[in-house]
Each structure stands twice: as structure tokens, then as C-alpha cells.
Amino acid sequence: MAFLDVENLKVHFPIKGGIFGRTVDHVRAVDGVSLSLEKGTTYGLVGESGSGKTTTGRAIIGLNNITSGKVTFEGKDITNLRRARADFRKDVQMIFQDPYSSLNPKKRVIDIVAEPLRNYENLSKKEERKRVQELMELVGLSPESILKYPHEFSGGQRQRIGIARAIALKPKLIIADEPVSALDVSVQAQVLNFMQDIQKELDLTYLFIGHDLGVIKHMCDKIGIMYKGRYVEEGTASDIFDDPQHIYTKRLVAAIPDIDPKKRDEQRQFRQEVKAEYEQSYNDYFDDEGLAYPLQSISDTHKVALPEKG
């Protein structure tokens, strides 16, 4: 049994219409996603915007209602987090994409970071203050700044505050929803390296959601690629980057810029080849509705969405 198991997860949003506002159709934001995470590793979930990757993460933590499917965490069913016991909430935390809207502008840092502590731990004011200061130190911010408001910090610092809040309860799993895509490139690496440091220190497991393949390659052990609510390919980092099988993955990988100027021509040629292949064989990889086929295993770790043979 894996650390986190997601089986055939579906999240559908109703479309209302007609005179009585009945549900006429559904948006299939997540349409049958399965994944499993090992403890202490980082799993990357990649896709373009609207592919359902963020919805997947939010459904796992309980921010979106799950239409069908099953989520198990450490062997316990947490599909319906609202009914699940409170300690699951403690064990699964989230880092949000936008460090500007994810911190309440009317609260001081101490109130923001202490919010989870106040919900789960009965600390005296003094202990609480000490814990918050320790956390601030851990994320590399000055413990003296706990009386400030979020707008007095830079984007990178704010994301660190968000991380401090997420690790306050010593969770086991952190869902990081594009944690650096709202930050300046110069700050991104800083935050990412820091996330890797605390991962070792606190033995964390990450579900890392992102669209930047460079970042994903840097962070993740295992990667799943999503397109229109379905998986197109899943595998280890080397499976995906060195041996992409699905045409969609190939295009994504081909689009990663290379800093080596000598390889520029080679790169351009490769990209054009992939583009030609994409246009030619699109219909082989997607069904009539333009959705991906179910996954087929091609090795122990590597799965690709291909039409069934025959």
C-alpha cells in the first residue's frame, strides 16, 4: 500500500441551464486520474492550464468535491475529508500558487502562521509565539518580523510565510500548487531549493503541481502529465524526459529551452520534427473527442495513454 493512493478520481462541475436551472451537462475537470506517491518523494503533476492538475490537488485535500473515485492516505480512506477525522487534515497541507491572495491581508504574520496551531494545539500565548518564531527562522525569515502585515514582505518572503504556515503542524504530505509560478525567476530557485531542504529535514512528501517542466525536472522523482482531465503519460523523471512516448509529452519536452547555444540548431530541428509528427499523428493519440486514451503500461514505471491494440 502506497503512502497516498488516488484511484480513478473524477471531479465534474455541473453546467446549469434551462428555465429551472437544472444541470444540463458537466465539465469533466478531472476524468479518471489514478496516481500513487511513495513517502519522502516528490510527485510532479504537469499540464497546461485547464488540464485539471490543480483541481486534482484541491480534490485530494478536500477543497473540491469528489464526484467519484477513492483517495487513501496511509491506508485510510480520506475520500471525504469533511467526514474524516481531524488528524488527516493535520497531515495533509497545501502551499498555494499566489502568495498575494493566500495570506489574509488584514492579519499579522503571527496570526497567519499560528492559525493551524490554534486549531489543533492548545498552546499558551507564550508557547505559540515561540513556535511561530522558530518556524520563521526555519523558513529563513527574521523572527522579529512576526508583527508585520503580509504586504510588508516581498513575494518570495510571502511564499515562505505560506510554507511556514503549511509546515506548522508537521504534516506528512504537502500539496504544492504551482508554488513558484507567481514569483520572479530569480526568487524561484531560492524557494525551490528551500523546499527541498525542508523536505529532507522534515521527511516530507510533495505532490508538486506545475506547468514549468524545468522546475518539475529539478524537483520531482515521478511525473504525471495531464491533458483535458486525463493522464497522457506517467513515469519517472528519466522515463518522461529521456524517453517520452506520447506525442503530447514529446511536444512538451521539445519545448524546454536549452541554454547551450551550440545545441540551438539541433534543438530547433528536433522541435520541428516533433511538430510534424504531432500534426500527422494527432488522431492516433487522441480519441474522437480529443481526449486521451486509458493508460497502458510499457515498463514497470512507465505508462502511456495509447489506443488499445487491434
Place this chain on the structure above:
Amino acid sequence: MENKNEIEQVEKSPSGFSIIWREIVRDKLALVSLIFLILITVFVYGVSIILDQDEIVTVDLFSIHEPPGEEFWLGTDYGGRDIFGQLIIGTRNSLSIGILVTLMTGIIGVVFGLVSGYFGGHIDNIMMRILDFFLILPFLMIVIVFVAIVPKYSIWTFSLIMTAFLWMGIARLIRSKALQEKELDYVQASKTLGSSNFKIMFTQVLPNITSLIIVTMTLNLAANIGLESGLSFLGFGFPESTPSLGTLLSYARNPQTLEYRWWIWVPASVLILLLMLSIRNVGEALKRATDARQRRG
């Protein structure tokens, strides 16, 4: 001990008073209005401690309809009662009920709007249908009917009746703001951190809409004073034994008084107008202070 003080300071909620103050000082009209309001409030509440309400509303048959003079600065009404004294007590009563109704509608409206907007979906749908229904009721008539048929009529029942049909405006405003706020990540974050919906609504979302609440309630105060005086004018507000500004105006329903005895109703009209204008001026200044996204904390 010292440490404890420090912690308490930490717990204090942030205040936007400095910006509001700056905005009011910059706007001379709002500043004058605020000073006027403070002066008149202090004066009216202060003097009415000394003045005896029962004495003022006691009928004195020897001085009916006296024009303004030395004994009665602003003359007397048909019961020989001093207009000036009634004006002071009337202003106090009008202000008191205006504030009371504004606070009560504010509380109901904020809770209703917050719950409706925060939960959304079916709850919101049902709550909005209820609100829509209250909104289409002919306010003035329903209130008058209630005032007429309610047994044991008093100031409290009057303000309750007004409140029952006046909470919808602020509720609708708060609801649409709550709808926006709940989509922000800080609300989602609070959910993942294990805060209950109740806690999120009142400790996370509420601080972010306080400025809207303050502005709306200030503007509502002006409107409520106007409504109360209107109802009293028609004879369905304060009883004559506790005069409000509207009570003085109701004497003008008599054409004789309207035409020949201006001192009874003109001062009260001017006072209502000044009160409403100054409260609005302050409210508009507050609105500007909260609109300009220049707050520091």
C-alpha cells in the same frame, strides 16, 4: 508582566483609522460635518440630561402657539409646549433610534449576507429568494400596518419593526462582497488549515469587509433618520410623549400650522436636513478613504 503586555498588543486587530482620519481632514466639508455632528450630539445628549422630558411635553394651556420670543426661543406648539426643548429632545430621540436601527440592521445584514455569500449554492439561492421577497414589500405601508396593530407599542417595538424590513440592502452588499472574498486563496488556505466555516467567516473574511460595513452603515444612518422622521411625521413613529424631529414636523400636517406657524416645523426640517447631509458627507469621505487602495494597515 511586561511580556504579557506585549502579547496583548499583538492580538489587537489592525485599525484603518489613520487613513480614514487623513481622508476626513483633507476633505474640508467632511471635517466641518464631522465637527457639527460631534457638537450637536454632545450638546443634545448633554442638555437632555438637564432638561426634564416630562416637563417639556406637559401641556400648558396659557401659552398655546406662542411665536418665538424671550420666554420661548422658538415659540410653542398647540399644547403650549416649548419648541426649543422639544427640538433638543427630538434630535436626541431621532439620533438614538437611527443608531439603534442602523446597528440592528447592520448585524442582521452582515450575518445574513456573510452566510449567504460564503456558503453559496443552494443556501445562497434560498436566502436570496427570502431577501428578494422582503425587498418587494411596500416598506412604508407594511411598517405602518405593524405599528398600528402591534400591542404594547414602544420605542423598542418600533425599532424592531423598522429593522425587520430594512436589513436587506446591507445584506445584499455584504453577500456580493463575501462571494468575491471566499474565492480568494486565504479562505481556501484556512480550510486546509482546519478552521471551521464559522471561524473563517467571522475571523478571516469579516476583517476584510469591515470598511465596507462601516461606510454602508454610516450612509444607512442618514437614511434611517430620514425614515424615522417620515414615519413620525405620518403619526406612526414616536408617540407625542417622546417627541422626535418628525413629531414636530407632523404638526405641519395642519394647514394652519404650515401656513402661519413656521417656527414649529421649519427648525426641525432644517435640523433633519443638516443631520442627513453631514452624515452623508462623512460617509462619502469614508467611502473615498476605503476605495483608494492606499491603506497601510
Place this chain on the structure above:
Amino acid sequence: MWKFTIRRILIMIPQIILLSVLIFALAKMMPGDALSGMVDPNVDPERLEEIRDKLGWNDPWHVQYADWVGGLVQGDLGQSFRFKMPVTELVGERIVNTFWLSIATLFFTYLIAIPLGITSGRYNDTWLDQSITSYTYIGFATPLFIFALVMLWVFGFMLGWFPTSGSVSPGLQPGTFEYVMSKITHLILPAISMALITTVSTVQYLRSEIIDTKQKDFILTARAKGASETRVYNRHILRNSLLPIAAFLGFEITGLIGGTVFIETIFGYPGMGLLFFESIQLRDYSVVTAVVLLFGIASILGALLSDIILSLVDPRIRIK
């Protein structure tokens, strides 16, 4: 469009039912019934009880409610205790007066709002705009009844330009020219008094609408093409800004309802508002009930009207 209208009308049905239940409950809470006014006080109370029984007034409430609604549908609003006549007849004369008063008020409202709003929007931030804005600002803060009192005092009593009460001078024959003129002169002062206050929000709305439209790209394009300023205003800006004003019509109707009670009371104008005021003072509750119900339905229809007009003007609303 049709979908929206049908859905909007469907929403109205529970509203009307709820309104009728509320008013029925209010009517039941009111002290006394039609018998207390209709019958000789010397009649034996037991006999009264018998009559009550026969008329169904001791039935369970839902049966009474059904009877009452049945009567309403047939146009039977009950009996006035005081005037000893059917409420329908009593209301009949008054409703015509209120209808004309409302029409006159709406006429003046738009007559004032459109030129002021256009001037204020077109020449914004000039002294002309500033004086119009000051007027709307003060108008917003002025309670209608105070303004109406002042108008009556100044133009009715001090200057004597207008009659100070009634809807027509006594002794004139209906149908004659003098009769119509008298009706009109009795209407003007109340209608203008109400219009000057209610028009304020329309002026403000029109002003900001025009200022908004002025900056839009299609207006800049029209100017760039060399269209004259007058043409830009008449053909492009007004067409876009006046439409939303139409939607205000429904809201105005709702606003008029509260206003008529004040205006008709102050100007002694015998319409529905004054009827309401008089009958509640006389404790003639069957009339009160009928008037509140009619005004309630009028305001439901007003809201319906403005929603439908708004949905015609602004397609975004239809989606909701």
C-alpha cells in the same frame, strides 16, 4: 430572452402567494372585523356569533384564506367597515387619481433627468456640472416629505400659485375643459415635488453612464473618423446611455408607492396613498388590507418590469 422572462415570471408566483399569506395574517391580527362596524351595537352578541359562523369567520384559517383569495380573484376586496361600501368601489375612484399622479410624476422625473443628466455628463467638471451634482447630492439627502411641505408652503400658501388640496375644484362638471384643467393644476405641484426628489438617482446614473461611454473605444473611433461632436453625442453616446435608464422605470414604480403616501397626505390628494392613510387612522382594516395588497402587487410587477427591461438592455443578466 424568453427563457429569462418565463423564469422571472415563475419566481413571481411564490412571491405573490407569500405576499397574500403575509397580508392575510396581518389582516387576521388586526382588531375587529367587518361586523363590528356593520351591525347595530345593540344586537345580541350570540346572534353576532351566529352570523360570524354563517359567514365562515370561525372556520380554520386555511379555509378562510382560500375564501379570501377566491374573492380576490373575482375582484371582491371585501367591505369597508366605515364607509359601508365594497372596498372595490372605494378603491376604484382613488386608483384613477393615483394613476394620473404617477404618470405625471414619471413624466416630470424624466423631463428633468434627461437634460440634466446629459448636460452634466457631457460637460463634466464644469461649473454647470458641479451645480447639477450639488443638486443631486442635496436631493439625495432630503427626505421627500420635508421637501413636499416646503413646496406646498411656498408655492401653495405663500405664493398661492397652486391649489393646496384635493384633486379637482368642487362644482365642476366632469368632461368640461375647466374640469380637465382643474385636474391638471391640482396634479402639477405634487407631481413636481415628488419628481424633483426621485429624479436625482436617474440624473446621477445618466451622468456616470455618459462619462463612462465617452471614454469607450467606439466613441474614440467615431471621433477619429471625423464625426461632429453633436453627431457623436446624438447617435452614439445617447443611444447607449439612455437604454439603461428605461430599466429604471420599474424601480421608479416601487419608489412611487412609498412616495404617494407622503405626497397625497401632504397635498390632500385623494388617491390610494391618502386612502391608506385615512383608513388606517379610522381603523378601517379591510380597506387597509386591500390597499397594501394592491401596492404589494404593483411593486412586484414593477420589479418584474425592470428586470425584463434590464435583460433586454444587458444580456449578461439573462445568464444568471
